[in-house]
Amino acid sequence: MVTTRKKPIKSQRSARPAESGGKAAGAKRPARSVMARQLARERARRRAWIAAGIAAVLLVVAGFAGWYAYQSQRPDKAAASAPPPAGADAAGVRVGTGPVTVDVYLDFMCPHCRDFEDKAADTLAKLVSDGAATLVYHPLAFLDSASSTKYSSRSAAASGCAADAGTFVEYAAALYAQQPAEGSAGLSETQLVNLASVAGITDPAFEQCVRTDKHLAWVDGVTEQAVKKGVRGTPTIMVNGQAVDADPQAITDAVAKAS
């Protein structure tokens, strides 16, 4: 369409000197008055505005579609009112009764969190057994897009089921030991259920809890609270609310200083 419009104009222009020899440009198309051209220009402008209006509506609709999709990607609102796992509140799973609070923000899909577990599990266990600190584990759904099955959310929800059985820490260790590769499908529900034996879970309610994703909405809430607190990645460690390096020595030093 562009080329067909253009060609006649060019040929007209090349013919111009022969016809009207150097006259003003306006004289070259006597059939098309100045007013007609003015009208055509206004019509074009009006059409351009209409197109822009349609496009603007499209952009607004796209925005609303995004908001709707965001809400529908999150777990059911109805399930959000379900109680948190035993020993947990809306922010995370509490372990121990010490005076200093150590927050551990983690994602079972995150390799650096597994490294942290390998390095720091003994130190954290000792802080609890010495009565020096209360650990608050926040299993987050940060890396849902790193697996094809939202493994971050599913494994975190399963860890909530382990908290119900009183074995969050043991089950977390079992999850890290079986950490799936990025981009994989992650562990299946059955595999998550079978890890119960590794963690010493005997409660028959565990299987039902995992298979129904009972604590999925809790994980969504834990994740949202963490983001609101300014947690941007995993692992993130805080001692009495102050961020410290994800390193056993840094944590014990900070706990000693705080108590």
Next chain:
Amino acid sequence: MRWTGLAARLVLAGVFLAAGGAKVGDLAASVRAVHAYDLLPYTASKVVGATLPFVEIAVGLLLLVGFATRLAAAVSAALMLVFVGGIASVWARGLRIDCGCFGGGGELAADRSPSYGWEIARDVALLAMAGYLLFRPAGRFALDNAFIPEEDDDGDDEEEADQESAVGSAG
């Protein structure tokens, strides 16, 4: 110059479609990526993070087909200005995050370093393309051409000829 418009449209469209497409699957991650800039209250981060990927895709489609190109270019330019400002602000405050431009986002792992300079340079280049389209929206194969006769063209073709030769000599 009409090919330049087409090229600018296609590059911008490709970038927006890729950027939006990478984010729509996990909009909660998009919200976290926005909130990681630490510029907005959480509710605002939610609105921006949830709507931006879809708006990016819509702008990408408009540019791809060349419909309402001038508006799409204006929105693109505005988005690029916001992106550049956001990244510059993060850089100035010493935060270490992934820009989340094409999915991902959030704090960088200890073994990765930020690439704010490159990200800003890329967005400025895209901003220049959007700016070009803002002033010369009619390029080849634009849907706009089918129903909006170009303003420049409907009478004084002298001017267009001048522009064409100017661009030709510049290039």
